[in-house]
Amino acid sequence: MRLETGGLIDRAAPLGFRFDGREYSGFQGDTLASALLAGGVRLMGRSFKYHRPRGVLSAGSDEPNALMEVGTGARRRPNTRATVQELYEGLEARSQNRWPSLAWDAGQVSDLLAPFLGAGFYYKTFMWPAAFWERVYEPLIRRAAGLGRLSGKRDPDACDKAFAHCDLLVIGAGPAGLMAALMAAEAGARVILADEDCRPGGRLLAEREQVDGAPGHAWAAELWDALAQMPNVTPMPRTTVTGAYDGGTFGALERVAEHMARPPEAAPRLTFWRIAARRAILAAGALERPVAFPHNDRPGVMLAGAARAYANRWAVAPGRRVAVFTNNDDGWRTARDLSAQGIEVAALIDSRAGVTPPEGPWQLMTGTHVTDTRGRLGLRAVQTRDGGGRHRWLEVDTLAVSGGWNPALHLTCHMNGRPRWNPAIHAFVPASDAVPGLDVAGAALGQFSTRGAMKSGQYRARKALEALGFEPPSIPVPNAEDTPPRLSPLWQVPRTRGRAWLDFQNDVTVKDVALAHAENFRSVEHMKRYTTLGMATDQGKSANVGALGVMADLAGREIAQIGTTTFRPPYTPIDIAALGAGADGRGFAPHRLPPSHAYGLERGAPTVEAGLWHRAAYYPREGETHWRESCDREARMVRQAVGVCDVTSLGKIDVQGTDAAAFLDRVYANTMSTLKPGRVRYGLMLRDDGFVMDDGTCARLGPEHFVVTTTTAAAGQVMAHLEFCAQCLWPQLDVALVSVTEAWAQCAIAGPKSRDLVDGLLDAPLGAFPFMACGEVSVRGVGARLFRISFSGEHAYELAVPARYGDALFRRLVDRAETLGGGPYGMEALNVLRIEKGLLTHAELHGRTTADDLGLGRMVKPGSIGHRMRERAGLSGRWREQLVGLEAVEPGARLNGGARLVAAGAAQVRQMDQGYVTSVCWSPQLDRYIALGFLRDGRNRTGEVLDIVDHMRSGAAQAQVVPLPFFDPEGGRLRA
Amino acid sequence: MRLTCPLCGDRDSREFSYLGSATLSDRPADDAPFDAWHEYVHLRDNPAGPNAELWHHVSGCSAWLHVVRDTRNHQVLSIRLAEEGA
Numbered sequence A: 001m002r003l004e005t006g007g008l009i010d011r012a013a014p015l016g017f018r019f020d021g022r023e024y025s026g027f028q029g030d031t032l033a034s035a036l037l038a039g040g041v042r043l044m045g046r047s048f049k050y051h052r053p054r055g056v057l058s059a060g061s062d063e064p065n066a067l068m069e070v071g072t073g074a075r076r077r078p079n080t081r082a083t084v085q086e087l088y089e090g091l092e093a094r095s096q097n098r099w100p101s102l103a104w105d106a107g108q109v110s111d112l113l114a115p116f117l118g119a120g121f122y123y124k125t126f127m128w129p130a131a132f133w134e135r136v137y138e139p140l141i142r143r144a145a146g147l148g149r150l151s152g153k154r155d156p157d158a159c160d161k162a163f164a165h166c167d168l169l170v171i172g173a174g175p176a177g178l179m180a181a182l183m184a185a186e187a188g189a190r191v192i193l194a195d196e197d198c199r200p201g202g203r204l205l206a207e208r209e210q211v212d213g214a215p216g217h218a219w220a221a222e223l224w225d226a227l228a229q230m231p232n233v234t235p236m237p238r239t240t241v242t243g244a245y246d247g248g249t250f251g252a253l254e255r256v257a258e259h260m261a262r263p264p265e266a267a268p269r270l271t272f273w274r275i276a277a278r279r280a281i282l283a284a285g286a287l288e289r290p291v292a293f294p295h296n297d298r299p300g301v302m303l304a305g306a307a308r309a310y311a312n313r314w315a316v317a318p319g320r321r322v323a324v325f326t327n328n329d330d331g332w333r334t335a336r337d338l339s340a341q342g343i344e345v346a347a348l349i350d351s352r353a354g355v356t357p358p359e360g361p362w363q364l365m366t367g368t369h370v371t372d373t374r375g376r377l378g379l380r381a382v383q384t385r386d387g388g389g390r391h392r393w394l395e396v397d398t399l400a401v402s403g404g405w406n407p408a409l410h411l412t413c414h415m416n417g418r419p420r421w422n423p424a425i426h427a428f429v430p431a432s433d434a435v436p437g438l439d440v441a442g443a444a445l446g447q448f449s450t451r452g453a454m455k456s457g458q459y460r461a462r463k464a465l466e467a468l469g470f471e472p473p474s475i476p477v478p479n480a481e482d483t484p485p486r487l488s489p490l491w492q493v494p495r496t497r498g499r500a501w502l503d504f505q506n507d508v509t510v511k512d513v514a515l516a517h518a519e520n521f522r523s524v525e526h527m528k529r530y531t532t533l534g535m536a537t538d539q540g541k542s543a544n545v546g547a548l549g550v551m552a553d554l555a556g557r558e559i560a561q562i563g564t565t566t567f568r569p570p571y572t573p574i575d576i577a578a579l580g581a582g583a584d585g586r587g588f589a590p591h592r593l594p595p596s597h598a599y600g601l602e603r604g605a606p607t608v609e610a611g612l613w614h615r616a617a618y619y620p621r622e623g624e625t626h627w628r629e630s631c632d633r634e635a636r637m638v639r640q641a642v643g644v645c646d647v648t649s650l651g652k653i654d655v656q657g658t659d660a661a662a663f664l665d666r667v668y669a670n671t672m673s674t675l676k677p678g679r680v681r682y683g684l685m686l687r688d689d690g691f692v693m694d695d696g697t698c699a700r701l702g703p704e705h706f707v708v709t710t711t712t713a714a715a716g717q718v719m720a721h722l723e724f725c726a727q728c729l730w731p732q733l734d735v736a737l738v739s740v741t742e743a744w745a746q747c748a749i750a751g752p753k754s755r756d757l758v759d760g761l762l763d764a765p766l767g768a769f770p771f772m773a774c775g776e777v778s779v780r781g782v783g784a785r786l787f788r789i790s791f792s793g794e795h796a797y798e799l800a801v802p803a804r805y806g807d808a809l810f811r812r813l814v815d816r817a818e819t820l821g822g823g824p825y826g827m828e829a830l831n832v833l834r835i836e837k838g839l840l841t842h843a844e845l846h847g848r849t850t851a852d853d854l855g856l857g858r859m860v861k862p863g864s865i866g867h868r869m870r871e872r873a874g875l876s877g878r879w880r881e882q883l884v885g886l887e888a889v890e891p892g893a894r895l896n897g898g899a900r901l902v903a904a905g906a907a908q909v910r911q912m913d914q915g916y917v918t919s920v921c922w923s924p925q926l927d928r929y930i931a932l933g934f935l936r937d938g939r940n941r942t943g944e945v946l947d948i949v950d951h952m953r954s955g956a957a958q959a960q961v962v963p964l965p966f967f968d969p970e971g972g973r974l975r976a
Numbered sequence B: 001m002r003l004t005c006p007l008c009g010d011r012d013s014r015e016f017s018y019l020g021s022a023t024l025s026d027r028p029a030d031d032a033p034f035d036a037w038h039e040y041v042h043l044r045d046n047p048a049g050p051n052a053e054l055w056h057h058v059s060g061c062s063a064w065l066h067v068v069r070d071t072r073n074h075q076v077l078s079i080r081l082a083e084e085g086a
């Protein structure tokens, strides 16, 4: 119910929303959880395994129970914590993991089976038969135990990724964080102040204690606003710092637009930040922990700090008649605050004997425990047991429980830091220097009082500023509550019967931990995995320490001896959409488009990926219905007239320096220093293990100036390799390397009429320009480079112009080609032409082939990279699979790439394998399928007929081993 | 993780690509015995602690860097240009 007065809500701004189809209303400033509580809704979800009815436990991001689907259609987000979701007009929420309804859930039958479903049940039961796991057990279990449903539709909202830099990152804008940020801001440091809430103040938002005579939330808001005015401070509300990483890098999730129905125009829903901080202060506060007692999971049982947060911050009565059960003084405040708001507090139950809780309109019960509860869909009564062992039932609809507070030290564990047990405060505290450059302050360090937290924040900021070289200012610490916490540990209420929950989200009880212990899963890590405790989406924020306490009780030891707990990123769940922001669709990988791309689109040319490049596959003509028709026509066109192909994507590296020739002699297997200026040579690069890395051409433009080409896919790798050679292996050589792939647009002009085409295009007559010549030319006044090289076996050129002229050049070349009976050709025809000539691509240079395998062994010279290790036994000889040509025996038979080779008639089994097919095409010249492949001792097997085996695809065939190339073996057309 | 390139300054590790042990710079002589070549090409120490390694500022200035990094915690102990030698 909503209280008459109070709360940080705007009563002038009512908001309508729906939960499971019913209309409710709340106010601006509400969370979904507070608005539901105000509307009298206590049953908010079903547990993961037993489908137990559950209500809200917490008031923050540690919530294990109140997970919902929020939004509709493609905007439906599962597993949204109602305690974090800010209310907006028209919000639609649905409970999850229940059928047919939240109140009548068929799945709750599994709760009746609970005696059989204890820890390790799945491991023990669904073992046999193995084949059943995938087909029967897993689908069954998944249907029964689940969280929310994904919409299955494309997310209509964008997410974003962003980077930020600062001197000091302050994580949390509570008392400690605000003081730390103020110190750093006044010192002139660049500060980022991040808080997961929509308002600053942290715990102050939920309390009635004053700071410097003003309400704590007002003090926080005023300070936050003042900080936000400073140019060196970046406040980041609604931003959860989710992970601490190496080198002062932090991940943070900003919920930019989840507090509204849809993001404003052009704004993302979420932004995932990478924050590079020179120093950081973790001031994330503390999380309250529950106490395990039988049936402590009913709706209406909540954390004491949450109960008073609902009353103080949201003016919501968590129930009509409340009992408080605590083992520490802080719980007393809940009784005081609720009562002050006019809520009936029936009893203040303190597990400690001999303490004197404050008097009030409640029954005081010290030395007393809660031993059981009643109420099917919501709490109706709790059973207490006093020090004399007397039981009695108390009619209440809400039980506020406090087992003490755990410092929110999660980020200090992200780089293997192990928290330390502090017996003075009965809590884990962060190990010092657990994350380099990260200090911890305030309640996250175990400084639980407000003033203690402020002093701690100020002290840590001073230390950080000194380390950064800033002069720390002198700022007075405000007056604030400063009572030390007093607590007597209570993990589970002793001597009780019935299931007592530790991990609410994964349904792990004290009995499960005891079972794990009995079955010898006694290390904390084993217990966690056996019971799944702490492995739900909340990572056991409210469960882990309690479970350690129970283990300590079972083992009769101290928690410090049992082990420690750890946490991994992210602190709270992160949408995959945020982590992968911008990386779907076109953003998945860079799209590199050649200069002729626009022309290809106009001609309806489909593209094919080559590395990151999208190259035209073929240029269909009217009436062509199949890619093969276009491809065959283009291949014939090149052989008969002339074709133009955009080859810009080939890697181009400019190599200059007095030692450029000596350098290339070392990186190429063959010699380049003997190349004359104005000439081009084929080059083969090996790796130092003796295998082939890449091939290409090397053109010498001047005595100290070369341009080398690489294959499209290996361009980046070869560039990095050459830089490695120049900088790491031979820094004494005078050589400089620049990738000029993007600087030059390059087109191949191939075919018997290519000379006609090129000659007419240049500003000066071509003159004698023999095979493998290169030189500078001019096209309409634009300086260009011409290479007489061929990847088709035809008389051919490659013409390069500065990239900005690429589109114009390609169109001009195509126009001229068409007047000569030619036209453009794409990747498919290019592939046919090179296979017919036995030329190589990365289908053949796949990293496991040697120069000898390719028939290029004689090219390799001493002193070059890879020369030494290729001499190893086993890397040459008749047992190696060697490059061969294969020709389908039957003219109609199809060959498949990747198919295996066996001797004709041999058993088609792995042991008989003789090699494999790497490249195939239908050859218009030979009028049948041809292929390149690797065959054991292949060079000695010319003429042999082999069976082509492809168990993956249909089409058994036979092929004959033939010498390479298939076409024009003398190369007459090339040199013509 | 962040690396301070001597030429470009403090940068996110995603600008760099990792090659491996810095022993890759100590290439044996062409006529060195196979054992030396085998060690150079195939064998690497796998220390839990400081490790000298080569990083390439591939999305930056293209410099190869000699980085000493503690493999236990990714702490970077030193960085210099690889071409400056030991």
Ligand SMILES: [Zn+2]
Residues within 6 Å of the ligand: B005, B006, B007, B008, B009, B057, B060, B061, B062, B063
């Ligand atoms: Zn750099």
